[in-house]
Amino acid sequence: MSMTMEVDQVRQEEPGGNADFEWNAFDSTLYHGRNYVKPYPNDLVFVEELRDFFAAELRGGEGLHGVDVGAGANLYPSLAMLPFCAKLTLIDYSTSNVAWLQRETQGYAASWDPFWETLAKAEPYSAIDKPRLLLGQRAQVEAGSIFQLPREKWDLGTMFFVAESISEREEEFMAAVRSFIGTLRPGAPFAAGFMENSTGYQVGSHDFPAVEIRDTHVKDSLRSLAEIRPPIRLEAGDDPIRTGYTGMILVCGKKLTNTES
Ligand SMILES: C[S@@+](CC[C@H](N)C(=O)[O-])C[C@H]1O[C@@H](n2cnc3c(N)ncnc32)[C@H](O)[C@@H]1O
Numbered sequence: 001m002s003m004t005m006e007v008d009q010v011r012q013e014e015p016g017g018n019a020d021f022e023w024n025a026f027d028s029t030l031y032h033g034r035n036y037v038k039p040y041p042n043d044l045v046f047v048e049e050l051r052d053f054f055a056a057e058l059r060g061g062e063g064l065h066g067v068d069v070g071a072g073a074n075l076y077p078s079l080a081m082l083p084f085c086a087k088l089t090l091i092d093y094s095t096s097n098v099a100w101l102q103r104e105t106q107g108y109a110a111s112w113d114p115f116w117e118t119l120a121k122a123e124p125y126s127a128i129d130k131p132r133l134l135l136g137q138r139a140q141v142e143a144g145s146i147f148q149l150p151r152e153k154w155d156l157g158t159m160f161f162v163a164e165s166i167s168e169r170e171e172e173f174m175a176a177v178r179s180f181i182g183t184l185r186p187g188a189p190f191a192a193g194f195m196e197n198s199t200g201y202q203v204g205s206h207d208f209p210a211v212e213i214r215d216t217h218v219k220d221s222l223r224s225l226a227e228i229r230p231p232i233r234l235e236a237g238d239d240p241i242r243t244g245y246t247g248m249i250l251v252c253g254k255k256l257t258n259t260e261s
Contacts, residue, residue, distance in 0.1 A: 015168035016209050018147070023093050027204040028100035032073035034203075037111045042234040043076065046250050047118045049232060050080035050191050053252040054156070055122060057189040058084045064155035065089070069146050069180050070162030072097050075108055075135070076115045077158035077191070082135060083124040084156060091144045093166075098143045105139035108132055146176045149183035157184050160193040163221070164213045165201070173211040177221035186257040190226070194218055196233065196247040215249050228253030 036043070058064070066081040071090035078088055090101050119125040128134060146162060163176035177192075184190055198210035211217075215231045222228055232250040 015211075017169050018145075018167040018172055018209075021166075021208055022206055023097075024095045025206050026072070026094040026096050026208070027206070028073040028094075028097050031203050032100070032111075036074060036076075036115075039111075039114045042236075042248050044114070044118050045234060046193060046232075046248070047076055047080065047115055049250055049252065050077070050158075051119045051122055051125060053191060053229070054080055054084060054189065055124065057254070058156065062086070065153075067091060067154040067157045067183065069149070069157065069159045069183070070166065071101055071141075072161075073100050073104070074160055075104060075112050077160050077193075078105075078135065078139065079112065079116055079119060079131065080191070081156055081158060082131060082138065083128060085138055087140060088135070088138045089154070090139060090141045091146075091149075092141075093143070093145050095143070098141055101139075101141040105141060106136045108135065146179050147172075149179050151182055152185050154184050154188065156188050157190045158192065159190070161195055163192070164194050164198060164211045164217075165208065168200070168209040168211060170211050170213075170217075173213060173217070174221050177218075178225065181222070181225045181255055184255045186255055188255045189252070190255065191250065191252045192218075194249040194251070195245045196236075196249050198245040201244065210245075218249055218251055222251065222253065224256070226253040226255050 061084045063086045064084050065087045066085040067089045068077045069091050071092050078090055081088055092098050116131050159180045163173050194213060196214055197212045200210045201208050215233055218231055229252050234248045236245055236247050
């Protein structure tokens with residue numbers, strides 16, 4: 001083995017950082033088609049949990065400003081915040097996802113109807129007649145990085161399959177969670193979803209990274225930042241579409257009021 005090959009091998013084994021991947025080549029249409037056109041039962045369970053959590057925490061609340069960080073091609077976290085928000089900001093780093101979100105929030109596809117129907121089984125969601133129209137009016141899409149968010153800006157927030165799915169470096173997973181919590185106001189309720197033990201994912205011909213995390217990593221990342229409910233873990237099961245992970249984890253909680261994040 002030559003010295004050059006050894007150096008190359010060492011380089012390949014170094015975990016890739018967020019900046020090492022081609023986020024602008026993220027095929028939003030393909031990702032949406034694979035993951036959300038036919039609702040995956042675990043996602044619908046998460047939607048029920050989001051509904052019940054936000055409804056309980058924000059009882060009667062409205063006129064708030066919510067944020068979904070790393071929104072990608074997924075509207076269900078935003079739909080779960082819709083009744084409580086006068087403004088709803090969807091942030092993503094990828095130009096293709098930002099363009100997709102700008103189109104999709106202005107008249108979303110019928111594939112999101114089953115997600116809304118799940119939400120609309122309870123108040124305050126059930127009082128909204130035209131969620132499609134309302135999302136178009138309240139949503140604003142922004143390009144931005146989770147690592148450069150404003151501090152203590154939003155009243156409630158979501159972050160689904162982002163912190164562990166944008167890098168292979170555990171320190172970037174921790175920094176992403178910290179930054180997400182940091183962008184919320186003290187006491188703000190939030191929900192975050194994580195892929196358990198993901199080894200990375202492919203969208204079309206592009207590979208994207210992941211940090212292999214479990215619920216202990218999630219709890220550690222939030223320690224001293226938030227008061228959380230026990231995480232909900234759903235087994236991946238036999239799913240031929242989404243492979244390379246063992247389960248999905250949902251954490252709901254509130255940012256602590258005395259955190260330094
Ligand atoms: C696995 S996808 C999750 C998308 C969506 N939230 C979902 O629930 O399916 C990861 C998302 O993180 C976005 N992303 C990558 N790097 C980011 C960064 N530095 N800041 C914010 N978002 C980023 C990607 O563009 C992509 O939309």
